[in-house]
Amino acid sequence: MSYAPEIASQFDIPDLEKDKLVGEVIRYILFKTEQNSGCPIRREELTQLVTAKGYKQRNFPSFVIDEAKSKLSSIFGYEMRELQRSRPSAAANTGRASQSQQSVGDAKSYIIISKLPSDVYGKFVEDKSSVHMSGLTFVVIGIIHLAGGKITEENLWHHLKRLGLHENEENHPKFSNTKQALETLVQQRYLQKEKVNGPEGNIVHYELAERALDAPIYDKIKEYVSQLTFLMISVLHYFLTDGAERCNAIGI
């Protein structure tokens, strides 16, 4: 691989060595993503791959990560999306803010997303056997969004129960352990969990985390939710305008 001379010359490292490192970073990202089912990979894990080999030059890890990003795009058509780790709002409010600001520099993490157009992706790439998780992800994010961005565990399961998912179910035909399925969404950083001390003891809250708040995804969620809301209002309007007659027609 040929590097831009003005950038590469900063580091007195042969191109072949740089190639090898970039390759290792890419392999790390691909294999780790496979192993942890798409949970974001922290930037510090990637910088460590470089520094652990003894490369002390400043900015060299950044250079390698940028090159890895470029290669993931050119070889695989994957975007290496950077996410900024969000802190639970409760922690920030209760004065633990200083602790959370400690490692802001390390708060970056990465996920790989396909750059293919959605119709091509849906037709040729999407793994049909894991579509149920995408469905669950959308539903849970939608529920929490409608609840204002934060919801108690009890309330969330109340809504999921109405959709046929029970908290203590361990043999669901698609999800097996439904609680574990929800936990996966936390690990993938769509949601974050926070235990809050309330008057009635510890209450678990779920909030949207950085992956769900990432602009393209969050905008789409808002769009779909507002479309569904509009649809619901239209249906209600339909029945309210010629009320009795239409209700009779469907047996109400």
Added chain:
Amino acid sequence: MAPLSWRHHTLIQSLLSRGPLKEDDFLSIFSQLTVKNSGLRQQQERKLFNEFLRKINAELSFVQLELRACRNQYDGHVYYGIVNNVEDDQSKLGTKYTVPQIAFYRGIVEAIIHDAQGEGCIFNTAALYIRLETQVHGATDSQSQGGASQIPPAFKNFSMSQKEKTLDQLVNDQWLCSMPEGKIGIGVRSFLDLRSWFRTNEVPACEVCNEAAIKAQLCPNEACNVRLHSYCLQKKFSGQRVERVCSGCGTQLQGSTVKEELREEISNANGSSQRRAESSRKRRRRPHPEASAGIDTTGDDSPPMSKPKRATRSSARLSAGE
């Protein structure tokens, strides 16, 4: 070189996302992606397809990966998949299976390839009784902390129900396959990934295609080690006016082609089908066409294979050029 287009990316991502794909399905994706070329004859389309793969592999080599094809030995279908060519710290991460689960898998694979009848499968009940401890000796060099005699507790405590669950998971993920009558065979992912491991570990190869002959027809002559995949056998003897005989010892091979009668006529005319003495057991050495450095991606070092059950196994065999 010109960069890869979204079409190349789609092919790569479909394999990474959906796992190994049957040739027909993969070619169908390709055809739909290159629809403007649909006026091409099949041969030209195939040429374009190969060109696509060549270009993809040139790029994938940067990260030691490869898009390759293999045959499912049970039904002869060709599958395409992306495989890892180098075992390193990164690839050892790339599995959701735990260490005892991987040891269990390797135990099953070894039991299957040791099948003396060339059936390429074992009963799933037999699989459940495979002991993980036998896998410890192979992993001594760089992996384990203690001596070869130290068996990790996780191995000893690997329960029957854990084995059952693991077996289901392995079949689901296509590392193993479920066969009729409650048997377990090698899955498509294993055929793709373990290709080089089979060579290094001296799994007998098919005389025709030189690939590991796990599910294969054996020469009826017990003293002869020749093996042939049934699809290779068909290909070799179809449409030819040659005797369906073993190239190693000249014994007649079983067949069910239309040319059966013709073959019998020819062999009767020759007078005898046994042409060579049993003493010539050594296989001819053939150079291996590709020097693939692929290694088992399941994370552990390749164990030395234990002595196979067939007593007549010869020591000299076809080997990979490594």
